[in-house]
Amino acid sequence: TKDPWWDPGRGCVMNGKNSAESNIALSHISFLLHLCVTPQLSINAFDYNCHVDLIKLLKQEGELFRLRKARQKMSELFPLTEEIWLDWLKDEIRLTEEEPNREKVYELFERAVKDYICPDIWLEYAQYSIGGMGSPGGIDRVRSIFERAVTAVGLHMTKGQMVWEAYREFENAILSTTQLERIHTLFRRQLAIPLMDMEGTYAEYEEWSEHGVPETVMHQYKKALQQMEKCKPFEEALMVAETPKLAEYQAYIDFELKEGDPARIQITFERALSENCLVPDMWAKYTIYLDRQLKFKDLVLSTHERAVRNCPWTMGLWKSYLLALERHGADHQTVSDVFEKALNAGFIQATDYVEIWQAYLDYLRRRVDFKSSKELEELRAAFSRSLDYMKHDVEERFGESGDPSCIIMQIWARIEALHCKNMQKARELWDSIMTKGNAKYANMWLEYYNLERSYGDSIHCRKALHRAVQCTSDYPEHVCDVLLSFERVEGSLEDWDFAVQKTETRLNRINEQRAKAAEKEANLARQEDERAEQRRKAKVEKKAQKKVQKGTRAGEKRKAEQDDYQDEWNEDAGEIDCPKRHRGNADQPTDEYMETETGPFGKATPPGYKPAPPATKKAPQGAAAAPPAHRQNEDNPELRNDNSSVFVSNLAYTLEEPEAKLRTLFETCGPIKQIRPIFTGKGSFRGYGYVQFESPVSVPEALKLDRRDVEGRPVFVSPCVDKNKNPDFKVFKYNTMMEKHKIFISGLPFSCTKEQLAEICKNHGTVKEVRLVTYRSGKPKGLAYVEFADETQASQAVLKLDGIEVEGNKISVAISNPPRRNATDKPGSSRPTGDAMPRQVYGARGKGRTQLSMLPRSLHRQSAPAGKVENGSAADGEPASAAGNAAGEPKQLSNSDFAKMLLNM
Incomplete structure (x- = not known):
């Protein structure tokens, strides 16, 4: 098809x-x-x-x-684009080849050339007219169309030459003795215009002319050639630029405006608009130039009409169109029709409707003869219609009036007072203005006062100022001063006393309100300063804590080095092996051997050995301070009921009032018994805590809130399980087996959602679950797992989806086959590790270029099976070498083993 x-x-x-x-x-x-x-x-x-x-x-x-x-x-x-017009014209030409009536096509061409200045349409128009050259008056018609074409697009720098050449070819085709002068004239007119490839036209004229090129033609040609050289950089910029070339056209137009040639300015604007017909600013700039410089009625009005047809949503173009119609004496019905079209154009702001109504009402006011009632009644009817339009149409569409200051009603009131001498109607309008929420503004009352001052009487002036003093809230002092000034000039003593009393009462009330507001603002500022000071102190304490922890780590490192030295000393002295022990903090004994009289070494202690002080003594400098009570008890099972509690983690460390945040999050799950956020010794929040409910029924509801967003981070909610009783408990178990019914997708855009991914995959099978892989902060990694109903669907999805693009990203799809995790990566892991690949260990300088280690074989550090050898001692009292050989794997050497090697070398 x-x-x-x-x-x-x-x-x-x-x-x-x-x-x-x-x-x-x-x-x-x-x-x-x-x-x-x-x-x-x-x-x-x-x-x-x-x-x-x-x-x-x-x-x-x-x-x-x-x-x-x-x-x-x-x-x-x-207006139709050049492509749409050419398609339409070619279709109609094809259908009228057998019809004797060609006038319909001529009418269609006339409509086409009015929308845009397009050289291709003019050329098509001229060529079509040549086909009717044999009819009566056909040659004159063709010549007339060519003349209009060269007038319209003959100055087109890049395409105008085609029209000129077609015109000359037509004259050559009907050449006779009396028509040679026409061709000479065409050459002279073309050579006087700056066009691209002018040199070729000049050479053609030299060859065609029998008597050479006249001096005047040569002079005009050189002048045009100079002008073309000035325009050439702009034309070259247009040739290399990408559509719509707005910046290049703007520069070209500015250049032509400085040159001041109206014809060239017009053709440059038309060229720019043919590619930027939806740019309102370009149309506005063009119409302003025509309104102020050329002022030709037909050209100005047709351009305004094209502007509003291209950009009907732009109120400014409609407003300029109405002014141009009035300026050039258009009839009233035409102006009214254009205004009605503007109301139906669909402006994007409510204020646009206010401005277009103002422009139309100004036009109606200028045409009113206030001695006649016909135009005046039409003006009043228009004002009344505008208010109804604002109230119903605009407010229903935008949710706002668009005229909060009631500008239209103010204009109406001034016209009634000034031209119609109808102060009663003006006062009614101002009463309506004040009831629309404007009574609190001083400038509105003063505007009304000035109107009464100019066209009313002192009684209504005084009444207006008294109401202003009572209602104004933005600048009451100014209104009070105006009232007192008025009474100084117009009022009696009683009027003065009453005005003074009223203004003082009002100002005292205003001052009290301002004092309360200032006090409230000061309290808020003080609270903000206190919070800032608390944050500053917390920051200082955090830095100090880091320094203490850094010193503690340095002390532990020195203690570990001392222990290694003691192990080596025992081995060299021929003493018994040091039993397996767990190194503790510097302020606590390491194991039960520390409590014997002879120390943990069986006989005498090595030189320089100092037993650790008892736990009741003060910790030495650099050691970690004893944790506070709430830290000591944070993992105590006695403080929580596992069946009715949940563990909440991944909260922001900077979270303010975490207990209140957690209560707000979980209060919909059921009655809460206790919330315990966990803090550091310095009082800063650790980012996790416990929520205990009064009933275990609330726990499943709380687990549904897992990954709920709290201040930009996904919160992890998991069952509260005592790890000492259930060491193998895991909320999410990492699958290490191939999942043939599930696919793994990588390379996804970070903006991809679960719904979008499910929509992509549902065409290849039944999608049971989609899981996006994210960081702890909730940011996506661009990875996902999609589970299908069976293996066949997953295989089809791999074949169909692998390599496709999703939002510009090429994705990779494969059957889910997670890599094995080494059990030794996490201490205390209960997963068997017999089939795990041993981790390759390289030297201190990393993996060499030849992948050969430069360390002697006798010093190679080998990995030992977990649970068999630890810290150089075999479990259950077996020698380390025996334990290693029994398993068939190389042993892990201790510091004492290295010492023996060095002594034997």
Whole structure:
């Protein structure tokens, strides 16, 4: 169904052949056309893209009548682009070849050349007219069209030359003795215009002219050539730039405006607008130039009309159009019709409707003869309609009036007071203005006062100022001063006393309110300062704590070095092996051997050995301080009920009032008995805690809140299980076996959601679960696992999805086969490790280029099986070498083993 078309003699064809399949396809297109595009246009007739889609579908369907109607409808609402016009014109030309009446095509060309200045359309128009050259007056018509074409696009720097050449070819075709002068004239006119490839035209004229090139023509040619050299950089910039070339055209227009040639300025604007027809600023700049410089009625009004047809949503273009119509003396009905079109254009702001109404009301006011009642009644009716329009249409659409200051009503009141001498109507309007929320503003009351001062009387002036003093909240002092100044000039003593009393009472109340507000603001500022001071102190304490911890780690490192030295000394002295022990903190004994009189070494202690002080003594400098009570008890099972508690983690360390945050998060799960956030010794939050409910029934509801976002981080909620009783408990177990019913996807865009991924995968099988892999902070890694109903669906998904692009990212898809995790990576892991690959150990300088280690073989450090050898001693009293050889694996050497090696070398 490629390139369907119609043929006027044979009906609907497809690829040049009648086909039943083609007709079925076209019927489907027609159905989709009625189902999708047509209803959309009935809702919004100004949907440009729907018009384009409708024309494309009708062209494929091959219905000429409906295609003409759709194009006609779009042409009434919008200017058509060069491509749409050329398609339309070529279709009509093809159909009128056998018809004697060609006037319809001429009318269509006339409409086409008005939308944009397009050299290709003018050239097509001239060539079509040549076909009717044999009819009466045909030659004159062709010549007239060519003259209009060179006037419109002859200055086009890059495409104007084609029109000139076509004009000369036409004159050559009908050449006679009396017409040689016409060709000379065409050459002279063309050579006087700066165009690209002027040199070729000049050489052609030299060859064609029998008497050479006249001096005047040569002078004009050189002048045009100089102008072309000035314009050439701008033309070259346009040639290399990408569409729509807005910046390049702006620079070109500014250059032509400085040069000041109206014809060249106009053609440059037209060229820019042909590629930037949806840029309102470009149309505004062009219309302003025409309004202020050229001032030709037909050109100005046609350009304004094209501007609002291209950018109907821009209120400024409609406003300029109304002013241009009034400026050039358009009739009242035309101005009213344009205004009604503007109201239906669909502006994007409520204030745009206020401005367009103001422009139209200003026009109506300027045409009113206030001695006649007809125009005045029309003006009042327009004011009344504008208020109703703002109240109903604009407020319903935007949720706001668009005219909060009631500008239109103020203008109406001034007109009634100034021109109609109707102060009663003006006062009614101002009462309505004040009831719309403007009574609290001093400037509104002073505007009303000035109106009364100019056209009213002192009684209403005083009344207005008294109401202003009572209602104004933004600048009451100013209103009070105006009232007192008025009474000094107009009032009696009683009026003065009453005004003074009223202003003092009002100002005292205002001052009290301001004092309360200032006190409240000061309290808020003080609280903010206190919080800032607390944050500063916490930061200082945190730095100090880090220094203490750093010193503690340094002390532990020195203690470990001392223990290694003691082990080596015992081995060299021939003493018994040091039993396996766990090194503790510097302020506690390491094991039971520390409590004997002779020490842990059986006989005498090595030189320099000092037993650790008892736990009741003060910790030495650099050692870690004893944890506070809430840290000592944070993992105590007695403080929580495992069946009715949950463990909450991955909270932000900077979370303020974590207990309140956790209570807000979990209060919907059931009654809460206790919430215990965990803090450090310095009082800073550790990012986790416990929530204990009054009933175990609340725990499943709380677990549903896992990964809930709290201040930008996903919170982990897991069952509260005592690890001492259940050491193998894990909330999420990492699967190490191949999962043939599940696929692994990598390379996903970070913006991809579970719903989007499920939508992509559902076409290849039944998706049971989608899991996106994220960091602890909740940020995506670009990885995901998708589980299908069976292995077959997963295999098909791998074949279909691997290598496709998702939002510009090429993804990789494979069957899920997670790598094995080494059990020795995590201490205390209960997973068997007999089949785990031993970790390759390289030297201090890493892996060499030849992948050979430069360390002697006798000093190679080998890994030992977990649970068999630890710290150089075999479990259950076996020698380390025996334990290693029994397992068939190399042993792990201790510091004492290295000492023996060094002594034997």
